Amino acid sequence: MSNIILKAENISKQYRLGNVGSGTLRDDFKRNWARIRGKEDPFLKVGAVNDRSQKSTEDYVWALRDINFKVEQGEVLGIIGKNGAGKSTLLKILSRVTAPSTGVIKSRGRIASLLEVGTGFNHELTGRENIYLNGAILGMTKAEISSKLDEIIDFSGCERYIDTPTKRYSSGMTVRLAFAVAAFLEPEILVVDEVLAVGDAEFQKKAIGKMQDISKGEGRTVLFVSHNMISVKSLCSRLLVLNNGLVRFESGIQEGVDYYLKGEDTVFENQLADRTTREGDNSIFKFVDVKLMDSANNSVKSLSVGDPLRIQLHFQSNPLIDLSEIIITIGIKDTDGNLITFWSSDEIGFNLSMKNSDDSFDLFIPKLFLRAGEYRLWLFSSYKNTSPANFCDVIDYATLINVISKDYFLSGKVLRNNANFFMDGQFL
Structure with missing residues (x-):
């Protein structure tokens, strides 16, 4: 039996610059007529590469273009790239927040997402009510949610405010509660997009540890986007490097980090x-x-x-x-x-x-x-x-x-390399 839990096939996403929709009745008619006849959207044949630093003469831009990858059960896939590379767009497609222009996502099991601070929360509801709301969205029964309620509240560190509307929470408190809900309600695939950067250092460390437990101990799958290379290297087992909406590199951790930091054009x-x-x-x-x-x-x-x-x-x-x-x-x-x-x-x-x-x-x-x-x-x-x-x-x-490296202290020993700094000094 295949161990593949998530598969992306030829995923592309196109946007029209400066407009919502096609912008004209004629373009909308062409699109609808093509869809009725079972034909390809005619506007998908045009569009510029998504380079945010360059002025475009095209009306359409490809935020993603022909993305293909597979994720195995229990794997932690890191997705890295510059701002505007297409990382968040890809995660929104994987989370079913938006639909791809072309291609298909195949997955097994529930997907829980932490895409932005407060996503999926009704801020007029209390923290406790939002736990039940998010659990219901994930397909959990009330009994299943109740069985995990104490663990979720304890992990979030928000017990004192759990019956307070989340509109009065700080962004860090909101992330704490949202992560706790997503992690403890046992989705088969957890999608995390940079939101942990909002939390404090203590919570980030706890969240990284929890994601390691989820993947290694419980065999669930994590897709992790971050600009923090230390977190990426400590958590992920494989990397996908995006640039201008394209997959530029897919490899092991150190090779992927080196490629990202150096840049594809050196x-x-x-x-x-x-x-x-x-x-x-x-x-x-x-x-x-x-x-x-x-x-x-x-x-x-x-x-x-x-x-x-x-x-x-x-x-x-x-x-x-x-x-x-x-x-x-x-x-x-x-x-x-x-x-x-x-x-x-x-x-x-x-x-x-x-x-x-x-x-x-x-x-x-x-x-x-x-x-x-x-x-x-x-x-x-x-x-x-x-x-x-x-x-x-x-x-x-x-x-x-x-x-x-060299024998800086003239001791006959070349300096070791397992740290960034050394200090000039002597033993007395």
Whole structure:
């Protein structure tokens, strides 16, 4: 007997930009006439790839295109990708929230979904009433729900407010209760879309543990979307990487995470000026080039632990902007995309108006106290004294920093690599 519990065959989803429906009676008539005759929707033959960073000349866009995959019972499938890659659209189709434009989903058993904070809750009802409501939606009887009620309330940590309308809950409390309902009412397939990021660290840890119990201990299936690579690596058994509505990579965990973080086009090799994977209003300020240099100002791609590092950045700026109002932050991320350290110009006491030369500046690090490994450079620029949302140019992975291990303490022992940082010190 097949162990496949969920199967997606040629799933595509098309939307019309700027409109709900076809927009004209003529287009609606063409669609309905084709459906009556059993023909394909004529508008499914057109449409642009879903690249949110590019202006489109098409009226239609493919949020998903020809998605195929299988999930076995008890498997935890991670679905990762950039914002706008199509992850949430795919989960909504799998959860029957929306229908695909083409293709079919085949599944066995109940599917419970946590797609957005409060999805499926009636916020005029109390927490207890919403537990029964969600259970009924999942096809549970009142007796089945009652048998799990105490466990659900205890896990959620909302017992004091369980008879209070959920409209008075915080977003974190709502997620706690929604996750508890979905996890304890025993669906065969649990679909989780990033909502755990709303909860606090203690609840996230508890939720990850519960999902591991569900998959490994109880043999149920989990589909998990997250931008937190630590959670993905600790929970998932296989990864699906989406980009612009297409499946770009399907593999094991480490290979999939590396592919996602590096990008399918190896963006680190491109000049910063040509990089499309950036955010912010870079018409005001824009990073255009980055160089890593050693103590002799030679360009390098690798350096040893504890060596000096000079990061040279070139930029373009609007001549009407006061450069002293721009804050520059340079950070270093690990291979999971976690920010491990950073330097900000306002903390150091530097501003770009101090520069009298060309449009460039350096960050000099006397000793790079990183253990051996591969790291990513993160660049961030913003206006001074404004909210973090008002940034100018942000590049998540500007370049790679390769750190090579060595006998830093001259002890005859090469430094171990099982951590990011090391500190200069001695035993006395």
